[in-house]
Amino acid sequence: MGISVSRLSKAYGTVLAVNEISFEIGDGEFVSLLGPSGCGKTTTLRCIAGLEDATGGEIRIGERLVSAPAQNLLVPAHERQIGMVFQSYAVWPHMTVRDNVGFPLSVRGMGAAQARTEVEDALRVVGLAELAGRHPSQLSGGQQQRVALARAIVGSPRVLLFDEPLSNLDAKLREGMRGEIRRLQRRLGIAAVYVTHDREEALSMSDRVIVMDHGRIVQIGTPQDLYRRPASRFVADFVGKVTFVALHRDDAAGPWLCPDGTPIALASTAQGGTRALAAIRPEDIRVQPGEPAGDAAADGANRFAGTIAEAHYTGPVTEYLIEAAGGVIRTHAQIDLEPGARVTLSIPPDRIVLLPPD
């Protein structure tokens, strides 16, 4: 049982919020929808939940077709048997924790005795067993989010949907909850869709990440794929810090040159044409004080001479902006250097991603 989305569209008037996107999520798989605000990720999730009526395409949850506007089929949210966690928690203020969690069971007509056991189980799983009689106003934000989580898992849902569930929590709590959500989902073994604009959240939690922009999917892949092998400038930029170097060459077979004319060695040769973009992650660049020594590097790394323009000490590393190869390159290093210092940058060719030009 999973989720299958094919050519899903959602239009508001003439504006296409989601534009013919397709993806599959396997049973037990945890997939994030990542993108800037307005990219259509939340709309996609809400179409899956049945909170928005899709205007095109099909959605299946498990074997069941739940949305196919062309066939005039839109199963209402309350029949899709999903568990959903909202950004605002959406914990009902007039019910106790126990009643909140028991609601999905009671509306589906489960007997009181069985429901009570299930609610207690769910509350124990999220660590709220002793707060069952409280009202939400007596709980902290993190505890309310756990109530929402318990409520989402209690009715043995077929899929779990998360709409930026952690964005209202403070940073420390957020990291703890990431692990907890993942643990719960593994335990239930059902498909989960997780909407977020936080790249760290998406990368650390997901089996696969779907990056969206302007209502379209720009890349689907494992977190490692997206980070190390982004398919476009947008993805490279969105999933982490990166420096782009505009490359050029005289003919389609010649060596690539940096803006200042320095040649640069690449492992990938896939890109044709005479113009391209090199994407380099800061942690892939080694910084050493002093001018480049000798002619060529023994390890085959590219070497550039540079001058430190800015230094920002962040604790674990110092972030340097270095003028080199005719541009400014962003790097991380643990050595302490002053702005103005001359340095040597080493970049292994296999860590440089070649992208199409802008």
Next chain:
Amino acid sequence: MQGAAVPMPAPAAARAGKGLSERVLNALYILTFATVLLLVLVPLSALIYGSFRTSAPGSPGEWTLQNYANLASGGVVTTVWTTLWIGLVSAAICIVIGTALALVIHRTDFRHKSLMTALIGLAFYFPSFIVAMAWIILGAPGGIINAIVGDLLGLDFLRTDIYSALGIVYVTVLHQVPFVYLTVRGPIIGMDATYEEAALAAGARPATVIRRVTLPLLAYSIASSFILVFILTIEQFAIPALIGIPGQVNMLATQLYLLCRFSPVDYGLAAAIGLALSAITGAAIWAQRRVTRAGRLTTITGKAGRVKPIPLGRWKWAANLFCFGFIFLALLLPMLILLYTSVLRWFTANPFNGMYTLRNYAFIWESGSTLRSFWNTLLVSGVGAVFGVLLGLMCAYFTLRVRPKGHRWLDFVTVLPFGVPGIVLGLGLLWAYAFLPLPLYGTIAVIIIAFVTRFLPYATETVGGQMVQVDRSLEEAAWVSGANRLRAALRIMLPIISPSIQSAYFLLFMAFFREISSAILLYSANTQVISISIWAFFEQANWGLASALSVVATLIIFGSLVVIGRLAPAGRRF
């Protein structure tokens, strides 16, 4: 959990369930829409019809434009000017006094903050016709003030005559100031303290901060409150009727009344005047909405800090005199006068000459007609308000949440009564039920219809105001949990907004209890309510009986306020 499966509803059953919930909601929507359309559009279209007719409702007549031509006649034009200047002057004075009260109470170290707030609250609910009656007893040519300053002290130049335009302004101000206070208090308390603290840090003295920062920031709230008071003043009926008619000072509302009740009767002209008055109030409401919308950008943030109160120092006495002086004139003195008048056998300004009696109170219990008016009031206010709240709740839910096809029209029609003064609505209903084949004329039902129509926007706004604050995801969470729309509305939305339903009920109850203007053209001997009975007794110069009934009515109102005070905290438990 642990594989314990909740029984999935069978698909067929599920579809039937969905269908039922949708069908019920649909039916409710159609019912609500139809009811609101009937309530609002029937009297309005009847009024428009009437304004083009030569005859009284129900009599044969011809089509004419003469009624609109007559709007330009000298009498009507004078009335329009009188109405406008009384409205503007009253509103201006109310704004100054009301804002000053709010600033003294909430921005200085004024000692009796909670007492004063409670007293102004009482004054707000003190019916205008009761204030007017008390000040007539005080300020009429043969009233108490003249007896003291003229007959007793011989200061003839201080003799007063309340029966004048200034008398209308004076009593209107006493009655409307609490409204201004209540509308500007929220913005004053809710204003982000850092604006004022920044001015203090920049070296401004507290008085300068008030003048150069606080008041300009409040400008939009004050402007909005000014327009609202202007509207309330030009559409009111009781004060200009009690004070203006004997003094031959006509406002549009009273002229409309005179045209319907005294010869030469001219219902067509009355309808045209009603529409003209509605046009003025409608335009004013439009202006008020624009002001509010423009102001929303500038003023208030959610975080309410506490600014250090301004020390009154040696001006403490002035603040006390101002605040308690107002309460004395607007609340205590009228109440004392009514109590005094209610126990007199014959009215006299000198309490030492008075023959005291309780026969006025005894009469209330012995007279079948006053007892009936109590019973009618209970029916109209107690039961009528239930209808009003139910209808308001439906309107709010459909226009704000479900938003089915046509909800914008429903929204528009629901707020229309805001622009229709009570007496105009009454006249519209008079025209309507003379033609409709419904045996409603002269029944208590037509009074309830008038009141519900007139105050429907209050119910919708009160309930809707809380409904928009309820995050959408609360209902959505119920849907994904397996509840259909109807069930989610009943189990999630309804309990969460129950405090606003409670306040809407009391708001309507109080409004119905005090309402005269929309009932004055519709009541019959059998359908009198308390407010009308008081008014009628006073018109018959039966001051003692009117006062006694007023005392009882006031006690009921203040008693209800205590009940509300008790109930409201329970509603706010989350």
